[in-house]
Amino acid sequence: MKKIGQNLFTYVDERFKLQGLFDFAKHKKVPEHEDSFWYYFGGIALFLSGIQVATGIMLLLYYTPSIEAAHESIQFIMSQVKFGWLIRSVHSWTANILIGILFVHMFSTFFLKAYRKPRELTWITGFFLLILFMAFGFSGYLLPWNELSYFATRVGTDIAGSLPFIGKWLKGFILGGTSVSQATLSRFFWFHVALLPLAAFTVIVIHVLLVQILGMSVPLRLKDKKVKEISFFPDFIYKDALGWTLILVLVGVVCVFLPWEVGKKADPFAATPLGIKPEWYFTFMFTTLKLIPSHVLFIEGEQLAILAFMAGGIFWMLAPFLDRKAARERPSPVFTWIGIIVLLYIVVMTVVTYTVPKL
């Protein structure tokens, strides 16, 4: 048996030159120190993305992207198809956990200043991945065509429509018309299963390639110290796999005890239900839009908030270029404080959304 395996490997290796890849993995070293725990979140995000692809492909078998049948097809998956409830719940729960993991990965990278030269592009591609996965969440949210997702889409697309200069055009492009309709569902389905996967795959390849080429960043405070290293394969991969297993158990447990709900079918001519809110990762923006007055000086409050979020996002994306101290391998407490303020803002606003609904 062992001989067959060896012969098979030799056959494949002669054609694909795999040995070089194995040698690279074996000789590649990963730093290990008290903060290396945070390294594993990138691998977990990649693992969860794989689950999303697998479960998404399976859901395509029964899902119908039409406003007459979308909700019914989800009900069919949840109630008639064997293990349909599990596949859909894994897809929905994993989507949410994945965004949470991406936030943890992003903030840990920020606080460890791992974005500093020469890893600026790794940071920027990571930032785009967060945006892409939030877009995955937003587009996927509408697909079951339930009332919460319907109104969340109306609000979300109207936010896009409020952007200066391109807003009207962008809203029309996203909606496929002037209101949330069949054209919108078709487009969201197209975004969700074709355009976004293509974009995400491309950016993930660049991001992972950069991580492989540049290696893991070592925190600034350890740069002059001798840091212990472990081999990428098998030591780091084993630890990574442990993280994947734990997260898989977590996904399994939540899916069994809290299967993802189907909701009530959307009715475009019904009143918006009370207590409506978007997915948790949009709630900090949602609550900001709730709290901001209708006008601030000469500008509409809503437009001001959207512009502020856009400016904040651009600042965040360009952090490696703006943090000149970190680029020179020096501590940059100002950026640490900026990160703390941003994190606190997101956490406080998210908690407020769920604890003070009548705000």
Add this chain to the structure above:
Amino acid sequence: MERRRFINFFFGGSFLATLAAFLYPVIRYVLPPKQAEAVQKKVAAAKMGDLAPNTAKIFKFGSVPAILVNTQEGQLLAFSAVCTHLTCTVNYEAATGTLFCPCHNGRFDMAGNVISGPPPRPIETYIVEVVGEDIFVSKKA
């Protein structure tokens, strides 16, 4: 102009023109075609007796929702049901006699004016006419 420079310019230009010739139809294809929407100016919203005092009904006005309110005093009023903030559909709140948007807590009075919350503009008001048993709602000129 040098021959090499000319050839570079010629092939570079041709490449860009070819790229544009490919991209233009793709971009036009993904942008939705403009579709003429039937403009509805008047609609039969309800029948007399459909609405008890201090209740409301959402009805279809063209392609958007509108709301007909029978106030506590028995006055019939109609509004666009699309919130001027971020386009959620408003409800009639009987306890306060106001229009309320649950998305971002915008509130409008029975004249359509913003009472509280983030909506930047008043909500559109419509004309209500009662013809026999039918209640008609029309847009203001």
